[in-house]
Every structure is written in C-alpha cells, then in structure tokens.
Amino acid sequence: MSLALSIARRGAIVIALPAVLIAVWWFTSSGSESFYFPPLATILQTFVDLWLSPQAVPNVVPSLLRFTIGYLAAAALGIALGIPVGASRDLRLTLEPVLEFLRAIPPPVLIPVLILFAGIGDEMKILVIVFGCVWPVLLNTVAGVRALDEVLENVVRSYRIGPVARLWHFVLPGASPQIFTGLRQSLSIGIILMVVSEMFAASNGIGFALVQYQRTFAIPEMWSGIILLGLIGIVLALIFRLVEAWLLAWYHGLRRTQRAN
Amino acid sequence: MSDRTIGRAPMLEVKKLHKVYDGASRTVEAIRDLNFKVAQGELVCIVGPSGAGKTTLLKCIAGLLAPTSGGVIVEGNPVNGPPPAMAVVFQEYGRSLFPWLTVHDNVALPLKHKKMPAARREELVCNALAAVDLANVHGAYPWQLSGGMQQRVAIARAVAYEPHVLLMDEPFAAVDAQTRADLEDLIRALWNKLRVTVLFVTHDIDESVYLGQRVLIMSHAPTVIMEDVTIDLPDARTQLETRSLPRFGELRKHIYSQIQLAKQGWRPPGT
Amino acid sequence: MSGSTTNNPGPLRAGTPAWLRGLAGLTGFAVILEIVPRIGVVSPHYLPPFSEIMVALFRELMSATFWTAFADTMRAWALGLLISLVAGTVVGIVIGSSSLLRALTHSTIEFLRPIPSVALIPLAVLLFGTQLASTLILVVYAAFWQVLIQVLYGVQDVDPVARETARSYGLGTWAQVRYLIWPTMLPYLMTGVRLAAAVALILAITSEIAIDTEGLGREISQTESGGAVAIMYAYVIVTGIVGVVVNLGARALERRVLFWHPSMRLDAAGAAP
Numbered sequence: 001m002s003l004a005l006s007i008a009r010r011g012a013i014v015i016a017l018p019a020v021l022i023a024v025w026w027f028t029s030s031g032s033e034s035f036y037f038p039p040l041a042t043i044l045q046t047f048v049d050l051w052l053s054p055q056a057v058p059n060v061v062p063s064l065l066r067f068t069i070g071y072l073a074a075a076a077l078g079i080a081l082g083i084p085v086g087a088s089r090d091l092r093l094t095l096e097p098v099l100e101f102l103r104a105i106p107p108p109v110l111i112p113v114l115i116l117f118a119g120i121g122d123e124m125k126i127l128v129i130v131f132g133c134v135w136p137v138l139l140n141t142v143a144g145v146r147a148l149d150e151v152l153e154n155v156v157r158s159y160r161i162g163p164v165a166r167l168w169h170f171v172l173p174g175a176s177p178q179i180f181t182g183l184r185q186s187l188s189i190g191i192i193l194m195v196v197s198e199m200f201a202a203s204n205g206i207g208f209a210l211v212q213y214q215r216t217f218a219i220p221e222m223w224s225g226i227i228l229l230g231l232i233g234i235v236l237a238l239i240f241r242l243v244e245a246w247l248l249a250w251y252h253g254l255r256r257t258q259r260a261n
Numbered sequence: 262m263s264d265r266t267i268g269r270a271p272m273l274e275v276k277k278l279h280k281v282y283d284g285a286s287r288t289v290e291a292i293r294d295l296n297f298k299v300a301q302g303e304l305v306c307i308v309g310p311s312g313a314g315k316t317t318l319l320k321c322i323a324g325l326l327a328p329t330s331g332g333v334i335v336e337g338n339p340v341n342g343p344p345p346a347m348a349v350v351f352q353e354y355g356r357s358l359f360p361w362l363t364v365h366d367n368v369a370l371p372l373k374h375k376k377m378p379a380a381r382r383e384e385l386v387c388n389a390l391a392a393v394d395l396a397n398v399h400g401a402y403p404w405q406l407s408g409g410m411q412q413r414v415a416i417a418r419a420v421a422y423e424p425h426v427l428l429m430d431e432p433f434a435a436v437d438a439q440t441r442a443d444l445e446d447l448i449r450a451l452w453n454k455l456r457v458t459v460l461f462v463t464h465d466i467d468e469s470v471y472l473g474q475r476v477l478i479m480s481h482a483p484t485v486i487m488e489d490v491t492i493d494l495p496d497a498r499t500q501l502e503t504r505s506l507p508r509f510g511e512l513r514k515h516i517y518s519q520i521q522l523a524k525q526g527w528r529p530p531g532t
Numbered sequence: 533m534s535g536s537t538t539n540n541p542g543p544l545r546a547g548t549p550a551w552l553r554g555l556a557g558l559t560g561f562a563v564i565l566e567i568v569p570r571i572g573v574v575s576p577h578y579l580p581p582f583s584e585i586m587v588a589l590f591r592e593l594m595s596a597t598f599w600t601a602f603a604d605t606m607r608a609w610a611l612g613l614l615i616s617l618v619a620g621t622v623v624g625i626v627i628g629s630s631s632l633l634r635a636l637t638h639s640t641i642e643f644l645r646p647i648p649s650v651a652l653i654p655l656a657v658l659l660f661g662t663q664l665a666s667t668l669i670l671v672v673y674a675a676f677w678q679v680l681i682q683v684l685y686g687v688q689d690v691d692p693v694a695r696e697t698a699r700s701y702g703l704g705t706w707a708q709v710r711y712l713i714w715p716t717m718l719p720y721l722m723t724g725v726r727l728a729a730a731v732a733l734i735l736a737i738t739s740e741i742a743i744d745t746e747g748l749g750r751e752i753s754q755t756e757s758g759g760a761v762a763i764m765y766a767y768v769i770v771t772g773i774v775g776v777v778v779n780l781g782a783r784a785l786e787r788r789v790l791f792w793h794p795s796m797r798l799d800a801a802g803a804a805p
Contacts, residue, residue: 013635013636013639014638014639015639016636017636017637017639017640018639018640018643021640036655036658036659090553093550093553093554093557094553094554094556094557094560095557096554096557097554097555097557097558098557098558098560098561100776100779101558101772101773101776102772103775104771104772104773104774104775104776104778104779105768105771105772105775106733106734106737106738106749106771106775107734108734108737108738108741108742108749109737109741109749109752109768109771110768111741111753112741112752112753112755112756112757112764113756113764113765113768115756116577116578116756116761117574117578117579149356150356151351151353151356151357152356152357152359154320154323154325154349154351154357155349155351155357157324157325157342157343158323158324158325158343158347158348158349159343159348159370159371159374159422160343160345160371160374161370161371161374162374165373165374169359169362169370170359173359173361188646188648191648192648192649192650192734192738195648195650195651195653196650196653196738196741196742199650199653199742200741200742200753207650210651210653210654211654213654214654214655214657214658217658219658222654222655222658223655225651225654226651226652226654226655229647229648229650229651230644230646230647230651233646233647233648233651234643234646234647236646237645237646250360250361250402251360251361253402253404253405254360254402254404257404257405258404
C-alpha cells in the first residue's frame with residue numbers, strides 16, 4: 001500500500017469511532033427540548049463564545065497556574081525526598097508505614113484541613129495540589145532508587161565518580177523510568193485536586209465557574225465547561241507523553257531491544 | 262617476575278587478607294589468609310573453583326568491599342575505598358554500561374572527573390575506542406550492540422582512564438567462544454602496548470594459562486592461595502600455536518589437577 | 533566509602549528487624565504530632581495534639597453517626613467498584629479480542645480516559661442531587677478506565693499460538709474465554725482491581741466532600757465548618773486507615789490469586805498504585 005494511502009487509512013481508523021459518536025450526539029440532541037441535555041450545537045457555540053474569548057482568561061489562567069506550580073513543586077519535593085529514602089534501607093524501613101498511611105489519605109480530604117491553615121486563597125489550592133501529588137512521585141522515586149543496578153553502582157564507585165555527578169549521571173537517569181510512572185499518576189491527581197479545590201472554595205477558576213453555572217442553571221455553559229476540562233486533561237496528557245518520549249527515548253529503545261530478544 | 266619489573270616495588274600487594282561475612286543467621290568465612298604481590302606491568306591470572314571467593318577478593322582489591330582484617334596496598338598506599346588509577350571491568354557487560362549514554366559518552370564519563378582539557382579527553386576516548394576496534398560506533402547506544410562489542414566498550418572505558426592497575430572479573434565468561442578468543446588477544450595486545458598491571462580473574466583454566474605470566478590458584482572457601490604458578494611460555498602468544506605447545510598442555514594439566522584437589526576440599530597444610 | 537549501601541542485604545544482614553523500624557517511624561510520627569501543637573509551632577486550633585485526636589476518634593467510634601457515614605462510604609465504594617469491574621472486564625474482553633475493534637476504539641479511549649471524572653460533578657449534582665447515584669457516576673467513570681486498560685493489556689497478551697490451537701480444535705467463544713483468555717488476563721485484572729479499588733475510594737470520598745453526599749467525606753467538611761477540629765482529624769485518620777486497608781487488601785488478593793500464576797510481565801511491583 002502506498003504511503004499516502006496507508007496514512008489515510010490510519011487516519012480514518014483514528015477518527016471513525018469518535019466521528020460516529022459525535023454525530024450520534026449531535027443528531028439525537030439537535031431537536032432537544034430537555035433542560036439538562038441541550039443540543040450539541042448550542043453547547044459548542046457556547047464553548048466558543050465562553051472559553052475561546054478573552055473573558056475566559058480570568059478563570060482559565062489562574063487554574064492552570066495553580067496546577068502547574070503545585071505539580072512542579074510536588075515533583076521536585078517527591079524526587080528530592082525520595083532519593084535519600086530510596087538509598088537508605090534503614091530510613092526507608094522506618095518511614096515506610098508512615099508514608100503508606102499518609103499516601104492512603106484521599107487527597108481531597110485535605111481540602112478542609114488546609115482551609116484551616118491557609119484560608120481559601122491560592123496558597124490553599126496550591127498546597128492541596130502539592131500534598132496530593134507528592135506521594136506517587138515520592139513512592140515511585142523510592143522504588144526507582146532501590147532498583148538501581150548494583151553492577152552500575154559498582155562502576156560508579158570504582159571510577160571514583162563524585163556525589164553530584166553520581167546523582168546526575170547515575171541515580172536520576174537510572175530511576176527516571178519509575179519516576180515518570182509516579183509523575184503520570186500525579187498528573188491525574190493534580191487535575192482532580194485543581195478542580196475540586198476550586199469547586200469547594202474559590203473566587204475564580206474553572207472549577208469555580210463550573211459550580212456557578214450549575215447553581216445558576218446555566219446548562220450549556222456547564223456542559224461547555226465539562227468539555228473544556230476534558231480537553232485540558234487530554235492536552236496535559238499529550239504534553240506529558242511528549243516530554244516522556246523525549247527524556248526516556250533511551251529507555252524505550254532498550255525495552256524494544258529486550259523484547260525482541 | 263619478568264625482567265622488566267625486577268628491582269621495582271610491587272604495584273599491588275595483598276597482605277593477610279581476611280574476609281568474613283557476618284549475618285543474622287550465619288557467618289561465612291570467604292577468605293582466610295591471602296598473601297601475594299603483583300609487580301608493575303605484570304599480567305597475573307587468578308583461578309579457582311566456584312565459591313572460592315574470587316569476586317570477593319577482587320572487590321576488596323578494588324576498594325568496593327572492606328576486608329575484616331588485613332589489607333591491600335596499591336602503589337604504596339593502603340586501600341580504604343576505590344583507589345585512584347585503578348579501573349575495573351566487570352563480567353556483566355550489559356549492566357556495567359550506562360544505557361542512557363552513547364558509547365562515546367560512556368567511555369568519556371570517568372574522564373570528566375579527572376580534570377583535563379576537553380581536547381585531551383576526546384583524544385583519549387577516540388584512541389581507546391580505536392584500540393578495541395570500535396571506531397565507528399561512537400554514537401550508538403550500548404543496547405544496540407552485541408555482547409562482545411559491549412564488553413569492548415567497557416574495556417575501552419577502562420583503557421581511556423589510563424589506569425595503573427586493571428582488574429578484570431571473569432570478563433569473558435558470558436560471551437561465546439569465538440568472541441572470547443578475540444577478546445583474549447585484545448587484552449594481550451593492550452597489555453603489551455600500555456604496559457599496565459593486569460589482574461585477571463577467571464574460571465577458565467585454558468584462558469588463565471594463555472593470558473598470564475603467573476597463575477594464582479585459589480582453594481575453596483575459606484580461601485587461601487594453593488599455588489603460584491609461573492607460566493614460562495614465550496611472550497608472543499597466538500591462539501593456534503601457543504595452545505598447541507606441549508608446555509601449554511603440561512601447565513594446563515597441572516593447574517587442572519590442583520583445582521580438582523581444591524574442589525575436594527584439599528588445603529595447604531596449616532590453613 | 534567501602535561499605536555498600538546496597539538495598540540487597542541478603543540473608544546475611546544483621547540489624548533491627550523491619551517491623552520494629554516501621555513501628556519506630558509510626559511512633560515518631562505520633563510523638564511529633566503530639567509535641568508540635570503543644571509547644572505552639574502550630575496553633576492547637578488548627579492542629580490539636582495527637583492525644584486529643586485519638587480521644588475524639590474513640591468517641592466517634594462509639595457513635596452511630598460515624599458508623600452510618602462509614603457504611604455509606606463503603607457502600608458507594610463497593611457498588612461503584614463492582615460495576616466498573618464487571619463493565620470494564622466485559623468491554624475489555626470484547627474489544628481486546630478483535631484487533632479491528634482495538635484499532636477503532638483506541639483513539640476514543642485515549643480521548644476519554646484523561647478526562648477528570650470530577651468534571652462530571654456539576655452534571656451529577658443536577659441530575660441526582662446528593663443521592664448515591666451522583667457518587668456512583670464519579671466512581672464508576674474513574675474506576676472503569678483502570679480496569680479496562682489492564683484487561684486490554686491482558687487480552688492482548690494471549691499467546692497467538694495457543695489461540696490458533698484453540699481455534700483449530702473448534703473451541704467455541706465461551707470456551708475460549710474461559711480456558712484461554714481468562715487465565716492470561718487474570719494477573720492484569722488483579723492489577724486493575726488494585727488500581728480501581730484505590731481510585732474508587734478516592735472518588736467516593738471526593739464526591740462526599742464536593743457534593744455533600746452522605747459519608748465520611750461529608751463528615752469531614754461539616755466538622756471543619758462547624759469548628760470541631762479534633763473530630764475532623766479523627767475522620768481524616770479514619771480515611772487514611774480505610775485507604776491503607778483497601779490497598780493492603782487488594783495487594784493481598786493479587787498475591788493470593790497469582791501465587792500459582794507464572795507472571796511474565798515486568799511489573800512495577802511495590803510502586804504506588
């Protein structure tokens with residue numbers, strides 16, 4: 001099959017089912033009088049008017065900013081704490097039950113707790129995201145550091161490679177596949193926390209806007225908000241995959257070779 | 262000792278080395294009392310039955326493992342941690358190279374911490390890779406290469422490091438026979454060219470006779486040296502001719518029977 | 533450093549046993565929680581001392597409110613988990629068995645999967661208010677994907693040679709599922725159960741906090757706004773314990789079911805679900 005034809009075929013397969021589903025949604029809802037399920041056309045129009053216009057900025061930007069700051073802080077904290085815990089058997093055994101317990105607390109539970117400490121402002125939301133996102137990163141970093149290859153560690157020691165270089169050239173790259181697993185889990189948790197914390201107590205943000213629309217029965221706006229959140233989830237997942245593919249290219253190559261054998 | 266080393270202080274000296282592994286459930290005396298010297302520029306092989314503590318010995322010499330008592334002296338300094346100017350080539354070549362670095366970067370990494378101008382480092386890397394016949398895979402990743410090639414990269418890394426002592430821990434145990442023969446000749450060639458002191462641990466008796474100037478035979482754990490055999494074969498060695506020499510066969514047979522004794526638990530008197 | 537910090541101590545490593553170290557860690561944590569509010573680093577209004585929290589906890593354990601809330605949360609969790617397991621397994625087997633269906637649904641699945649289920653909160657509230665159904669929408673939507681993805685991996689792992697053999701022996705669809713697909717898929721399904729169980733608990737409690745449906749989450753938000761801080765922390769600790777029990781239970785179940793099964797995957801065992 002020629003290249004153009006095979007690309008077209010693959011494109012068709014990717015679009016086929018979504019196109020059918022959207023078409024079904026469109027046509028079954030087009031004449032809709034239902035209050036809770038307006039026509040898809042209306043929803044899409046509202047989406048464009050609302051979120052693709054400047055008036056969306058005061059809601060979208062703060063949300064994404066809080067998420068980004070919280071997520072990156074959690075990543076840095078999780079990795080920074082995970083490395084020493086993973087490297088020291090004593091430390092790990094001592095802390096393991098405490099960490100398992102803290103990790104098992106559903107993160108949204110911390111929203112009321114942190115409201116006590118930090119009020120209902122930006123700090124609270126960022127702290128909630130940090131507290132929720134740090135655990136998968138931390139625990140996976142610990143697992144990754146534990147699994148560092150013993151032979152490679154002996155190589156590093158025998159060539160007298162210093163502690164900073166050891167961290168940068170051995171520990172971090174060696175643990176990175178596992179760390180990325182944790183970062184991926186944290187991504188989903190962070191989005192959830194961003195939305196829920198804004199639904200619970202906020203004066204701006206996407207979650208806040210959604211709750212307002214629901215309370216004022218602005219139904220098409222509410223649906224458009226749901227679609228927006230979906231798109232944000234998809235885009236963030238995509239960005240994550242691109243970053244991972246770039247940073248872990250060596251790992252994917254290695255696994256491919258191992259599987260082929 | 263060969264005539265190029267007479268009169269110099271030993272490069273490496275193992276004195277009363279004693280290593281006991283102490284665990285919650287049991288105690289294992291791996292090495293009881295090891296004493297030997299290696300002169301500068303010598304190529305010494307170490308053989309022994311499995312369980313003879315060869316790897317433990319190598320790790321103690323490399324400073325990766327602390328002995329229970331006794332010690333190792335390298336270039337006049339006692340070993341408390343990995344000594345400078347020593348390079349180790351491990352058996353598991355697949356795991357001893359960094360999979361996230363190219364071949365070139367793998368070889369260059371230990372040099373980055375030796376404080377030299379970048380141009381000199383590049384020169385060492387290129388020369389080392391050329392010396393092991395891998396001049397055209399600089400940009401490849403280790404996992405893209407065959408087993409023999411990966412071990413060559415590890416050897417190149419050791420060579421580029423310009424060590425005074427080269428330790429090799431059963432480096433060819435996991436490659437096929439043909440590759441092993443090529444790599445053995447590579448080691449002899451590098452040794453001749455660089456005049457580096459080499460300590461080569463192996464379980465392959467033929468290999469030890471082919472490569473070494475001396476062969477140290479280890480007993481079973483708790484390990485002591487059973488015998489220090491001088492290999493009086495000519496310096497120029499080739500796979501085909503050297504291995505068919507009658508003297509080769511005699512040495513081989515002698516070492517083989519000693520190892521059989523070792524396997525049965527025989528030990529030198531007084532140990 | 534000549535002593536290795538390797539994490540493979542082997543049978544020869546002496547020292548304090550693991551459980552004792554863990555206990556020391558937990559005790560240390562409790563001690564810190566006791567001291568920090570008392571010496572005023574943090575105000576006891578925000579963080580009561582550990583002893584006060586424990587007292588509140590024991591009192592709650594003897595109150596009907598607690599057990600009702602606990603039962604509500606567990607009901608939502610169990611029901612939601614069950615629904616997503618059944619749906620995820622069935623859909624996964626159907627889609628996974630056909631490479632055409634897999635290809636067709638791939639983009640849709642990758643599209644829908646990252647959508648945070650909390651985006652459905654406003655819709656759930658409008659449709660069902662604070663009833664159980666609201667919570668179930670959130671729980672099922674989130675947990676379903678965990679199960680589906682794992683089942684898809686599992687079905688794809690079926691040995692093609694075995695499948696051909698089964699077909700040539702004329703094994704019907706049901707028999708194929710039972711003897712061929714199910715055993716191969718089981719390890720993956722167990723991972724899916726573990727992941728889904730954790731996610732289901734999180735979403736159940738999230739829904740209770742955000743929507744105010746009945747359960748432990750609602751107690752937490754109500755005690756917070758009512759100022760009963762020690763009781764709030766007591767509930768927080770309870771959710772943590774429930775979470776730990778669910779995680780440990782799921783892992784134990786996974787091990788139990790799989791101990792006879794030669795697991796061929798390289799699993800990130802020991803990592804967080």
